[in-house]
Amino acid sequence: MRIIYLGLAVPNMDHYHNMFTELVAEFRDNGHDIMVVAPSYAPNIEGLQIEDGVPVLRVPTMKMFRVGKIQKGLATLLLPYQYKRALKKAKIDLNFDLVMMPTPPITLVTVASWIKRKYGAKMYLVLRDIFPQNAVDLQMMSAKSPVYSYFRKKEKEMYQTSDYIGCMSPGNIAYVKTHNPEQDASKLHLLPNWSPLHPNLEQTEINNIKEQYGLSDKFIVMFGGNIGKPQKMENIVALAKSCAAIKDIFFFIIGGGNEKQHLQQLILEEKLDNVEVKDYLTREEYFKVLQIADVGLISLSEDFTIPNIPSKSLVYFNAKVPILASIDVNTDFGPHIEEIGAGLWAEAGKTEVLKEKLMQLYHNPEKRREMGENGYNHFKSSLLVSMAYKNIMSQVNVK
Missing domain, CATH: 3.40.50.2000 (Glycogen Phosphorylase B;)
Known part of the structure; x- marks a missing residue:
C-alpha cells in the first residue's frame, strides 16, 4: 500500500523517533511504501531525503514551537499551502492509497482533501489533540472569537473528510460523538497511544x-x-x-x-x-x-x-x-x-x-x-x- 503521512512533530528519523515516527517505521517494516511530509528541522534542510529508510519531504515553514500565539496561528494557517507547493515542486506522484495525518494541526486536512479528490485515496485521522476546544480550555482563545469559529469549522471539515478516525480512549470517542452529532460515528474507533518495548535495567x-x-x-x-x-x-x-x-x-x-x-x-x-x-x-x-x-x-x-x-x-x-x-x-x-x-x-x-x-x-x-x-x-x-x-x-x- 502507498501511504503519505502528513506530520508536524517529525524529528530527524536518522537520530530520533517519537510516537508518530515509530508508527511510520512500523508501516515501513511491514512492507508498505510510506513517505512523510514534515517541516524542516534546520534552515538548510529541505526537499526530499531519506531518513531511517523512509522518504521524507522536508518543507521550510515558519517557526511553530515556543513562539507567541499570533505567530503560531499564522504558521498553522500557512502550513497546508506550503506542503502543497512543496509536493508540486518535488513532483511527487500523488497516487496514494491512504493519507494519514495526526492532530495537531487540523489545517493539514486541506492537503489531505486535495489528495483524496485527485486520486480517490482514503484518509486515516490519528486524533490526539481536540482543537480548538483545548485552546479554549486553556484560555488561549475565546469560544466567541472569529478565530475559534474558523478553526471549529476546519475541525468539522477534518472529521467529514476522514474515512477512519482513531481516538485515544472511550471518553474521546464519546466526546467527538456528543459534540459532532452530524458526523458518521461509525468512522470512530479506539486507537490508544503506543510505543515500542524497551528493556529495563537491573x-x-x-x-x-x-x-x-x-x-x-x-x-x-x-x-x-x-x-x-x-x-x-x-x-x-x-x-x-x-x-x-x-x-x-x-x-x-x-x-x-x-x-x-x-x-x-x-x-x-x-x-x-x-x-x-x-x-x-x-x-x-x-x-x-x-x-x-x-x-x-x-x-x-x-x-x-x-x-x-x-x-x-x-x-x-x-x-x-x-x-x-x-x-x-x-x-x-x-x-x-x-x-x-x-x-x-x-x-x-x-x-x-x-x-x-x-x-x-x-x-x-x-x-x-x-x-x-x-x-x-x-x-x-x-x-x-x-x-x-x-x-x-x-x-x-x-x-
Missing part, C-alpha cells in the same frame, strides 16, 4: 544511577516531559510544598517547555529544597533515569473539558513505575489506571487529596511494586506500536 544499574544523582536515600517522585500550560505545574509545586516536612521525599522534574521558567520561579518563591528541575535528556537516557523513580507524576490542568490521555504514561508503564495523576474530571485516564491497577489519581487542584494518594504509595512498597508490574503487563498486552499498526490495518479498507 537493580544494580538503577542503584548506580541513584548514586550518580545523589538520590540514594530519597523517595523519588518524578515528572518527565513537556512543561507547559496543559500540565499545570502549579499543582505539582503545591504537592511538593505540602510534602516539604517529609525529608526523604524528593521531586525530580525532567523536561522543558514554555512554562519551565515560570515553574523555576515558583520553586524559588516557595523556597522549596525538595524539588530539582533538569533539562531534557535523550530519550534513552531519560528512560534509564526514570527507573530510579518510586512514583511517576502526571499532571493535567483542571480546566480541560476534553478527555486527554497523557502519552508519558507509556514510558512509566514500560519502566514499571506506578503512576500518581493530578488530572481533570473529564478525562477517563484516572479510572483507567485504577481499573488496570497501575496507579492512583486525584482531581487537579485538590492538593490534600493528591498528597493522601501519594502517602498511600509512600508507605506501601509492595503496592508500588504491584502497580508497576500491572502497568508493565498492560503496556505489553495492549500498547505496543505493532498493535497500533494492526489496529489501523484492521480498520482500513484499501484495495
Whole structure:
C-alpha cells in the first residue's frame, strides 16, 4: 500500500523517533511504501531525503514551537499551502492509497482533501489533540472569537473528510460523538497511544544511577516531559510544598517547555529544597533515569473539558513505575489506571487529596511494586506500536 503521512512533530528519523515516527517505521517494516511530509528541522534542510529508510519531504515553514500565539496561528494557517507547493515542486506522484495525518494541526486536512479528490485515496485521522476546544480550555482563545469559529469549522471539515478516525480512549470517542452529532460515528474507533518495548535495567544499574544523582536515600517522585500550560505545574509545586516536612521525599522534574521558567520561579518563591528541575535528556537516557523513580507524576490542568490521555504514561508503564495523576474530571485516564491497577489519581487542584494518594504509595512498597508490574503487563498486552499498526490495518479498507 502507498501511504503519505502528513506530520508536524517529525524529528530527524536518522537520530530520533517519537510516537508518530515509530508508527511510520512500523508501516515501513511491514512492507508498505510510506513517505512523510514534515517541516524542516534546520534552515538548510529541505526537499526530499531519506531518513531511517523512509522518504521524507522536508518543507521550510515558519517557526511553530515556543513562539507567541499570533505567530503560531499564522504558521498553522500557512502550513497546508506550503506542503502543497512543496509536493508540486518535488513532483511527487500523488497516487496514494491512504493519507494519514495526526492532530495537531487540523489545517493539514486541506492537503489531505486535495489528495483524496485527485486520486480517490482514503484518509486515516490519528486524533490526539481536540482543537480548538483545548485552546479554549486553556484560555488561549475565546469560544466567541472569529478565530475559534474558523478553526471549529476546519475541525468539522477534518472529521467529514476522514474515512477512519482513531481516538485515544472511550471518553474521546464519546466526546467527538456528543459534540459532532452530524458526523458518521461509525468512522470512530479506539486507537490508544503506543510505543515500542524497551528493556529495563537491573537493580544494580538503577542503584548506580541513584548514586550518580545523589538520590540514594530519597523517595523519588518524578515528572518527565513537556512543561507547559496543559500540565499545570502549579499543582505539582503545591504537592511538593505540602510534602516539604517529609525529608526523604524528593521531586525530580525532567523536561522543558514554555512554562519551565515560570515553574523555576515558583520553586524559588516557595523556597522549596525538595524539588530539582533538569533539562531534557535523550530519550534513552531519560528512560534509564526514570527507573530510579518510586512514583511517576502526571499532571493535567483542571480546566480541560476534553478527555486527554497523557502519552508519558507509556514510558512509566514500560519502566514499571506506578503512576500518581493530578488530572481533570473529564478525562477517563484516572479510572483507567485504577481499573488496570497501575496507579492512583486525584482531581487537579485538590492538593490534600493528591498528597493522601501519594502517602498511600509512600508507605506501601509492595503496592508500588504491584502497580508497576500491572502497568508493565498492560503496556505489553495492549500498547505496543505493532498493535497500533494492526489496529489501523484492521480498520482500513484499501484495495
